[in-house]
Amino acid sequence: MITSTANPRVKDALRLRKRRERDRACRFLVEGRRELARALAAGVGVDEVLACPSLVGGDTAVLDAAAGAGAAITEVGEAVFARLSLREGPDGVLGVARTFPTGLDTLAPGPDPLVLVVAEVEKPGNLGAMLRSASAAGADAVVVADPVTDVFNPQVVRASQGALFGVPVAVGATAAAVAWLRDRGLHIYAAGPGGTRPYWELPLAGPVALVVGSEHRGLPADWFAVAEEQVVIPMPGSGGVDSLNAAGAAAVLLFDAVRQRAEG
């Protein structure tokens, strides 16, 4: 059992908190039992699991599954795991996984696809929440355009609760994303405070891409220029002072698509 934070395997794992190291090593961190189970279920390659026996306790199902999929299980002490963990109540499981391709060409949407486009997202927590909503809504894909954060950021994995592995995700430049959506006949609806059409007036049961921006800067002008409709979420309260946060806006739009598709 590793009991020193100076151990090279621990230091290797800690390095993966930095994007540069993730890009270089093509590895990323998956903390948490539930998140690791979902990564394994989705066929993500897991090289190693750093596990703290006293935190894991008797339920070793996810460790058994990881070992069965070829991962090395390395036991670490509580002090070491406390250093590795980014959570408040860690459950003693941290996987080192292989990054997977996220090109637009990896997506294979079905008929009448529902796609969430997230433009220039900065906060990993926001991206994670949007992945979670998109996965719950049964979206065909999430396209992350010109992101500031990378999708393999540990806070994305955490905030998504593993939904990063539950919905197809692609990353691309805005121009490439627009071309991809248009080539497949998706209607592009850009959402922002400057929009004019209430989202519920638009047909969201067909092939649609719902585009939302970042928390601070809203949607880049590029997207409004290419969008078929500029969509607004009407907010009757407080004279416009309040707004949903970006993740809340994405949830409202995605679930109106769910409603429209269910109501036929």
Place this chain on the structure above:
Amino acid sequence: MITSTANPRVKDALRLRKRRERDRACRFLVEGRRELARALAAGVGVDEVLACPSLVGGDTAVLDAAAGAGAAITEVGEAVFARLSLREGPDGVLGVARTFPTGLDTLAPGPDPLVLVVAEVEKPGNLGAMLRSASAAGADAVVVADPVTDVFNPQVVRASQGALFGVPVAVGATAAAVAWLRDRGLHIYAAGPGGTRPYWELPLAGPVALVVGSEHRGLPADWFAVAEEQVVIPMPGSGGVDSLNAAGAAAVLLFDAVRQRAEG
């Protein structure tokens, strides 16, 4: 200018991070220009503003407004403000405000009220996000039933971006909240994964209370027992593994009420 974190006024302010001290002193912290402006606009009493001139810069409008409302303005150095701030990019403004009454009897909803009930919420960030959504949706009130966190927690103020001052908020025991809602003829719809009626099938344009639970434990059984309908947000994705977080669920429900009210 105060340049020591040992200064009694700085220590008094820091103490207000603790609920016990907020309850004792009947004071709470309002960090941020936007948040303080909204508190002042809502008539919240502000005793003092700790302001860091180098962070505030030339735009002193909120300080002028606070002084005009009778607040003492105390200048503090950057190191002191860094200790006082709970933000990553502080803007140099921290108000010490008087807590205000949050009894159910303070609410005065209009006709066909839209009320969000938040049951046993634990995370201040979740409560703040829900306040923001409720305020944006133009809800008549947010009723916080049996909360674990208090509404004057600095993280509630922060996550709500000041929406704590933009929508009437009341705190009460579950039994009292139920009685209040029933006395006013509100239909109580409880939302949770165990619900059966898709929310869009319910008439949300009338007098309704939408009840959502906490992130981890969901909605307490009490609420399902008293609810007229047990509501679900259908989630077609991922075989039920994913779910919206509590704040996302509240946003989806509230904005379907906005849609139904707009569509008449």
